[in-house]
Amino acid sequence: xxxxxxxxxxxxxxxxxxxxxxxxxxxxxxxxxxxxxxxxxxxxxxxxxxxxxxxxxxxxxxxxxxxxxxxxxxxxxxxxxxxxxxxxxxxxxxxxxxxxxxxxxxxxxxxxxxxxxxxxxxxxxxxxxxxxxxxxxx
Amino acid sequence: xxxxxxxxxxxxxxxxxxxxxxxxxxxxxxxxxxxxxxxxxxxxxxxxxxxxxxxxxxxxxxxxxxxxxxxxxxxxxxxxxxxxxxxxxxxxxxxxxxxxxxxxxxxxxxxxxx
Ligand SMILES: Nc1ncnc2c1ncn2[C@@H]1O[C@H](COP(=O)(O)OP(=O)(O)OP(=O)(O)O)[C@@H](O)[C@H]1O
Ligand SMILES: [Mg+2]
Numbered sequence: 064x065x066x067x068x069x070x071x072x073x074x075x076x077x078x079x080x081x082x083x084x085x086x087x088x089x090x091x092x093x094x095x096x097x098x099x100x101x102x103x104x105x106x107x108x109x110x111x112x113x114x115x116x117x118x119x120x121x122x123x124x125x126x127x128x129x130x131x132x133x134x135x136x137x138x139x140x141x142x143x144x145x146x147x148x149x150x151x152x153x154x155x156x157x158x159x160x161x162x163x164x165x166x167x168x169x170x171x172x173x174x175x176x177x178x179x180x181x182x183x184x185x186x187x188x189x190x191x192x193x194x195x196x197x198x199x200x201x
Numbered sequence: 202x203x204x205x206x207x208x209x210x211x212x213x214x215x216x217x218x219x220x221x222x223x224x225x226x227x228x229x230x231x232x233x234x235x236x237x238x239x240x241x242x243x244x245x246x247x248x249x250x251x252x253x254x255x256x257x258x259x260x261x262x263x264x265x266x267x268x269x270x271x272x273x274x275x276x277x278x279x280x281x282x283x284x285x286x287x288x289x290x291x292x293x294x295x296x297x298x299x300x301x302x303x304x305x306x307x308x309x310x311x312x313x314x315x
Contacts, residue, residue, distance in 0.1 A: 075254070075255070075256060076255055076280065078255075078256060078259065079255075079256065079259030079260075079262070079263070082259075082263060083259070083262060083263075086262070086263070096265065100244065100263070100264065100265050103263045104239055104263050104264060106263075107239070107259065107260075107263040108239060111256075163235075163254060163256050164233060164234055164235035164236070164252045164254070164256055164257065164260070165234075165235055165236055165256070166236070167234055167236035167237065168236075169236040169237070169239070169240060170236060170239075173236075173239055173240055176240075
């Protein structure tokens, strides 16, 4: 099964709408609640990153019987140094993003913690693609 | 302690009850930084926050947090209430400061996560 959601950059009132839809689907499939939490926290961090740092993006979900793969691809400024961005505490978030309760530089490390496989590709002045996979059973 | 005891202790107004007054609450986490809330492994907590925007509700939704207490009489918008309703999250609001509300609830036996 595949689902695709649009993510609008800068629109904090809608941030989380895509992750919320995915959560509803996973709940219907009776996936273990602890696994659902890991998946949707990682998705939400990635969704908020598009809203906070990029112009627009999509979230593409591919569901298999034993796993979920999510690709969050955006058009935006890109990440010049991914290793640096992965470090806890590194953030270029604007004051507006910080006012919304984000910008601690904890999102990417938290995505890594909450998924089983993570790949990030980015081109400066073009965009960023985050691909994460989580398996439903150990 | 029960949610009702928390309500009495800080003189909270119930903004959205979702029928959880008798729910037992053992742990609390206080933060204005949603990045911090998203790193919690635990879910069965009451989130105490001075930040009032839709992302607080979204953060609780993703983290399976069922209860939120807004301090300093922060305005909870209809949009936030609608989001909380969808996810069965109860919303409380009190006039006390973050420090006072946390102190009262700690003294009453609510436990920290860390
Ligand atoms: N989709 C993206 N497009 C452009 N830059 C990004 C993107 N995602 C992350 N970054 C860059 O990587 C940095 C670190 O991201 P991370 O999610 O860890 O922290 P944050 O978003 O700044 O704060 P937090 O996630 O704690 O709210 C960001 O500040 C930003 O510079
Ligand atoms: Mg982030």
